[in-house]
Amino acid sequence: MMVLDAFRSEWVKLRRPTLSLGVFGGLAAAASFFVVLLFSQAAAVGPGSADLPSLAVLAQPNGLIHGVNRVVVLLGIVAFGIAAFQIASEYSLGTLRQLLVRQPRRAVFLGGKLLGVLSFLLAAVVFASFAAGGVAVVMAHARHVPVGAWFSATGIADLTRALGELLLAVTGFTILGLAVGLLLRSAVFAVIVGFAYLVAVESIVGRVLPATSKWLPGQLLLGVGQGGNATTSFSRALIISVIYLALVAVLTTYAFVRRDVTA
Amino acid sequence: MLDPDNAAAADLAVNVSGLTKRFGTRIVVDHLDLDIPRGSVCGFVGPNGAGKTTTIRMLLGLIEPTGGRGTVLGQDLASPQSYLHKVGALIESPAFYPQLSGKDNLLALARLGGIDTTILPTVLDRVGLSQRARDRYRNYSLGMKQRLGIAAALLASPELLILDEPANGLDPAGIVEMRDLIRSLADDGMTIFVSSHLLAEIEHICDRLVMISDGKTVFQGEVAGLRATRGNELVLRPDRASDLASLVALVQQADFDVRVEDAATGIEVAVVEAGIEHAAALNRMAMAADITLIQIFERARSLEEAFFELTGSHSRDVAATHSLGGIR
Numbered sequence: 001m002m003v004l005d006a007f008r009s010e011w012v013k014l015r016r017p018t019l020s021l022g023v024f025g026g027l028a029a030a031a032s033f034f035v036v037l038l039f040s041q042a043a044a045v046g047p048g049s050a051d052l053p054s055l056a057v058l059a060q061p062n063g064l065i066h067g068v069n070r071v072v073v074l075l076g077i078v079a080f081g082i083a084a085f086q087i088a089s090e091y092s093l094g095t096l097r098q099l100l101v102r103q104p105r106r107a108v109f110l111g112g113k114l115l116g117v118l119s120f121l122l123a124a125v126v127f128a129s130f131a132a133g134g135v136a137v138v139m140a141h142a143r144h145v146p147v148g149a150w151f152s153a154t155g156i157a158d159l160t161r162a163l164g165e166l167l168l169a170v171t172g173f174t175i176l177g178l179a180v181g182l183l184l185r186s187a188v189f190a191v192i193v194g195f196a197y198l199v200a201v202e203s204i205v206g207r208v209l210p211a212t213s214k215w216l217p218g219q220l221l222l223g224v225g226q227g228g229n230a231t232t233s234f235s236r237a238l239i240i241s242v243i244y245l246a247l248v249a250v251l252t253t254y255a256f257v258r259r260d261v262t263a
Numbered sequence: 264m265l266d267p268d269n270a271a272a273a274d275l276a277v278n279v280s281g282l283t284k285r286f287g288t289r290i291v292v293d294h295l296d297l298d299i300p301r302g303s304v305c306g307f308v309g310p311n312g313a314g315k316t317t318t319i320r321m322l323l324g325l326i327e328p329t330g331g332r333g334t335v336l337g338q339d340l341a342s343p344q345s346y347l348h349k350v351g352a353l354i355e356s357p358a359f360y361p362q363l364s365g366k367d368n369l370l371a372l373a374r375l376g377g378i379d380t381t382i383l384p385t386v387l388d389r390v391g392l393s394q395r396a397r398d399r400y401r402n403y404s405l406g407m408k409q410r411l412g413i414a415a416a417l418l419a420s421p422e423l424l425i426l427d428e429p430a431n432g433l434d435p436a437g438i439v440e441m442r443d444l445i446r447s448l449a450d451d452g453m454t455i456f457v458s459s460h461l462l463a464e465i466e467h468i469c470d471r472l473v474m475i476s477d478g479k480t481v482f483q484g485e486v487a488g489l490r491a492t493r494g495n496e497l498v499l500r501p502d503r504a505s506d507l508a509s510l511v512a513l514v515q516q517a518d519f520d521v522r523v524e525d526a527a528t529g530i531e532v533a534v535v536e537a538g539i540e541h542a543a544a545l546n547r548m549a550m551a552a553d554i555t556l557i558q559i560f561e562r563a564r565s566l567e568e569a570f571f572e573l574t575g576s577h578s579r580d581v582a583a584t585h586s587l588g589g590i591r
Contacts, residue, residue: 002377009375016362094358097325098415101352102376104324104344109375261325 006103006112007119013086014120023082024124028131030074035067035132039139059145061155064136065162065227068129072166072225075128076173076218077198079121081191083177086117088187091263106257110182118174125170129163162227165234169225175245176217179252185263217244276301276423276454277322279333279340284317284326284478291317293478294331299456299471301422304449306469306486307458310574314478315458316355319427322456323352336422348376351421353429357412361401365392365411368400373418386414390444406437413444424448426457430464442468466566476574489569497542498524499533499549500558507531510554517548532558 014020043054053066090096103109140147149155181190198218206213213219214232223229223237232240277299284292292314299305309315320326322335324343331340338346359368366383373380387393390410395403403411409429416424429445430438438461445468449455459465465472465486472489474482482489501510507523510533514521520536535545539561549556 005374005377009371012367012371012374013360013363016367018362093360094356095360097320097323097354098352098358098372099375100325101323101347101350101354102372102378102419104347112375258327260327261320 002103002105002108003112003115006109007115008112009099010086010113010116011120014116020120023078023120024127027075027078027124027128030078031067031071031128031132032135034071034074035136036139038067038070039136039143039145042143044143055143055145058140059147059149061149061152062158062162063145064133064150064155064159067132067136068159068162068166069226071132072169072222075125075166075170076221076225077195079125079170079173080177080180080194080198082121083117083174084181084184084190084194085177085187086181087113087178088181088185088190091185092187094263096263097261100261107253110178110253110256114175114178117178118171121170121174122167125167126163129166133159165227166225168238169221172217172221172224172241172245175249176221179248182252182256215240217241220244274301275299275334276303277333277335277456279322279331279335282318282321282331282333282340283329284314284321285329291478292321292328295475295478296480296483297333297473298483299423299454299473301454302452303471304445304455304457304469305471305473306465307456307473307475308460308462308465308570309475309481311460313475313574315475316427317478318475319352319354319425319456319458322425323347323350323354325354348419349422350425351416351419351423352425352427353409353412353416354425354427356428356431357408357415359400359408359411359415362399364397364399365403365407365414366396368411369415369418372415376419378418382418382420386417389417390414391440405432406434406440409433409437409441410444413441417448421453423454423456426455428459429457430459430461438464462565462567462570472566474570474573481573482569486566489566490563494536495538495561495563497535497537497539497545498558498560498562499535499545499556500530501533501549502555502557504531506554507533509552510549510556513548513552513554514545517545519545 038052039058041052042058045056046054057063058066090099099109100106137147150159177194180194181187184190184193202216202218206216206219219231220237220241223232224234224241228234228237275298277297279295279297282292282295282297283290295314295318307315317326321328322340324347328340333340336346336349360371363371366387369383369386370380373383384393387396390413392407392410392414395407400408400411413429416426426445430441433441442464445455445457449468457465457469469486472482472484472486473480499510501507511521511523514533514535519541522534523531524534525531535541537545542559542561546556546559
């Protein structure tokens with residue numbers, strides 16, 4: 001019940017127009033733009049490449065999944081950044097002290113905040129997925145790609161599974177974002193450090209020491225979001241990600257509960 | 264039969280002893296004792312860095328004490344969740360979400376605390392923000408922000424209200440507004456614990472006082488009691504300013520403590536630690552030494568002087584006090 005109170009409190013902040021329109025609209029626009037690029041650049045014939053499937057491949061029942069898989073990184077980074085910002089800004093604004101007087105059970109507060117931010121981001125991703133799907137239908141029509149297979153039982157099952165995997169990955173990035181934001185306590189610093197790690201550090205480490213890629217948290221979440229990839233299988237990525245995230249959640253909660261609030 | 268100690272403790276909203284906080288090797292609060300009777304308005308004063316805010320944060324469960332024990336509203340200090348639902352607090356400067364309206368800021372706090380949100384119009388009205396409730400917080404004046412902070416503190420219909428520097432940054436009109444608001448809350452029977460630099464304000468609104476210095480309690484008790492123990496003093500002003508040194512020497516010879524002080528007018532006077540019963544004798548002594556006194560009067564020793572003496576603090580802590588001393 002108290003977690004629900006914290007969740008409802010969080011939504012008062014999340015629902016403000018600038019944030020909700022910005023995130024829902026921004027993600028939908030970004031995903032849609034990606035779909036436009038995918039269809040406009042796809043070759044009319046042949047199998048295409050791993051990075052850019054052909055129109056023939058896109059017409060298959062799992063054609064839309066190619067689009068979904070390619071936005072995992074984008075959505076993950078956005079989820080990480082928003083989650084980190086939401087918790088770190090409580091420190092920088094000084095609002096945390098007010099909040100913890102009203103809800104001194106810090107684990108409850110944190111749980112409600114996680115649920116609030118997570119539900120917000122998952123809703124935004126679902127919305128963006130539907131928007132991008134609509135754009136895909138329009139683009140398919142423009143490039144004379146038959147879409148009947150997308151709406152077959154197989155196509156819908158594939159798409160649902162891909163969306164589920166994407167939401168799992170976003171959940172992981174959100175938990176990581178909250179943890180980094182909470183530990184660093186500075187919204188700007190948390191977002192910069194998080195982005196630098198996910199985009200630059202993991203990429204460099206992965207190139208220099210390829211064997212480490214299948215153990216890096218960002219790469220593992222990418223593997224979850226893509227339903228498995230060349231680096232790791234889905235089930236392996238999911239299991240190791242859950243272990244990582246559980247450790248992160250326990251350590252972060254412990255630090256949050258024990259730490260003095262001087263902000 | 265009720266244990267007298269327990270009965271006494273039950274009359275205290277805050278009853279804490281040996282409260283200590285150490286950050287590394289630095290002791291910020293050092294075995295502080297606090298007794299705040301229910302229904303009182305208790306001032307909490309001390310120089311900058313004396314440990315006031317740390318103490319308040321420990322009472323609010325934001326900082327874990329290194330040592331000490333006690334109760335707040337009859338509940339164990341170590342379990343803040345057991346009493347914070349009956350406590351309202353404004354900690355340092357008010358902190359809210361700039362993009363949200365005043366009302367939505369309160370809504371977020373009310374929901375978090377499981378508080379019935381129908382109370383929002385009442386608390387907004389109480390602090391005079393009803394008309395501006397839908398405006399964004401970032402557009403509020405400093406005084407409005409402070410009042411919203413008080414409104415947030417009132418959400419829980421608190422039995423104990425803790426205000427940390429509520430007049431910070433306010434202009435004179437804002438300070439008067441804040442004082443009236445605190446008085447009206449006290450009239451409702453709420454226990455109020457208010458920290459401030461502004462000794463004149465504390466003197467106006469508080470019936471009880473806790474003074475700390477370097478994290479230690481240096482005084483705790485009734486404001487009137489503090490004044491009474493400090494006694495009154497006599498102010499002597501010679502006709503000729505050049506006679507002041509001779510007057511001081513004369514008074515010292517008579518075994519009185521005396522100091523020179525700038526009066527509000529900029530004229531130096533001798534201030535003698537003595538009551539009105541000594542006025543005639545001092546006047547005769549001055550006349551015998553050919554010093555004419557054009558002013559001699561008794562005055563109560565101010566809280567400010569007691570503060571100086573007890574805390575050993577200096578001017579940086581009371582600059583605001585002087586500038587606000589005239590607001591009555």
